[in-house]
Amino acid sequence: MALYTTDLLILGSGPAGYTAGIYAVRAGVKVMIVSGNQEGGQLTMTSAIENFPGFEEISGYELMDRMKQQAVKLGVQFMNDHIVEVDFAHRPFICSSENGHSYKAKAVIVATGSSAKWLNIASEKKYLGYGVSACATCDGFFYRNRTVVVVGGGNSAVAEALYLATLAEKVILIHRRHQLRADKILQDRVFENRKITVVWDCVVEEILGQDEPRKVTGIRIRNVETDKTEELNADGVFIAVGHQPNTDIFKGNLVLDSKGYIVTHDNSSITDVEGVFAAGDVKDPKYKQAVISAGSGAVAAMDAVEYLDSCA
Numbered sequence: 001m002a003l004y005t006t007d008l009l010i011l012g013s014g015p016a017g018y019t020a021g022i023y024a025v026r027a028g029v030k031v032m033i034v035s036g037n038q039e040g041g042q043l044t045m046t047s048a049i050e051n052f053p054g055f056e057e058i059s060g061y062e063l064m065d066r067m068k069q070q071a072v073k074l075g076v077q078f079m080n081d082h083i084v085e086v087d088f089a090h091r092p093f094i095c096s097s098e099n100g101h102s103y104k105a106k107a108v109i110v111a112t113g114s115s116a117k118w119l120n121i122a123s124e125k126k127y128l129g130y131g132v133s134a135c136a137t138c139d140g141f142f143y144r145n146r147t148v149v150v151v152g153g154g155n156s157a158v159a160e161a162l163y164l165a166t167l168a169e170k171v172i173l174i175h176r177r178h179q180l181r182a183d184k185i186l187q188d189r190v191f192e193n194r195k196i197t198v199v200w201d202c203v204v205e206e207i208l209g210q211d212e213p214r215k216v217t218g219i220r221i222r223n224v225e226t227d228k229t230e231e232l233n234a235d236g237v238f239i240a241v242g243h244q245p246n247t248d249i250f251k252g253n254l255v256l257d258s259k260g261y262i263v264t265h266d267n268s269s270i271t272d273v274e275g276v277f278a279a280g281d282v283k284d285p286k287y288k289q290a291v292i293s294a295g296s297g298a299v300a301a302m303d304a305v306e307y308l309d310s311c312a
């Protein structure tokens, strides 16, 4: 158990966290990034990124690794740890980690991102890790030449379906409406892909499986227009129904909106606690793009540096 002291503590290692680190350290501030449970954040689970300017195509893992190397090379101190409790009521701020370490800082940037949502049906929990997943790049390999289902109609679901189609024999995309929410370019690729079938207007009622050995064998879907149910065979089910902000530990410390996103003021990263700033998906209920998170990280660093200068 150690006590670490820094000027600026950044919670989270996605594009917002690393960009904030790069900007702040270049402004002469002592910066420490605490990675969170998933170093590099959600993008590390994305196979191909085509819309981060400067890279025609890059894997999420490589993009995040490059950001980390750049931040560390410039002097950011990187800690592989996960914060479980914060005290923003006293100064300096104290953040405590699951490893029992304490991090003391004059300013904090919260860039803890968001996590995949689930369908919240009992069978989903039962088969999690036994055929149910929220990460095609992590688990898609196990479904080579098999049949998989992807649930959702946004960019995540469509990107997962396209990636899985490179491995699986058949991909069934289940969407609750009759129109995808994903970017047009990705939708076109789905419609052109002979391995992908889209099932419209349907919700997943149950994930079906067996116990010994525990594995998924299919799903039961219900058509929301006709109320008719149907069982489909499948070896894997990938859930991609959106994301929720990682703000549990900030409840009672920061003002959150009705969906749990951190509230910031006047187009800035400024929260209701002076000296605490927020950047990236954790404060963005709408756009949630890597490039926007990166920009938001830069804004937070500039706000934090200005605050630290005003305290000096």
Ligand code: NAP
Residues within 6 Å of the ligand: 051, 118, 119, 151, 152, 153, 154, 155, 156, 157, 159, 175, 176, 177, 180, 181, 203, 240, 241, 242, 243, 286, 287, 288, 289
């Ligand atoms: P999203 O855009 O919010 O889409 C979630 C999808 O899941 C929607 O189609 C929604 O249906 C469906 N859904 C939600 N709850 C459901 C439920 N209980 N049962 C069945 N379906 C449900 O979320 P996302 O795809 O995770 O994307 C999040 C953000 O990341 C977006 O801003 C997206 O643009 C971004 N992103 C970008 C890229 C990229 O640029 N390549 C890749 C991945 C993600 P409805 O359409 O009916 O609401």
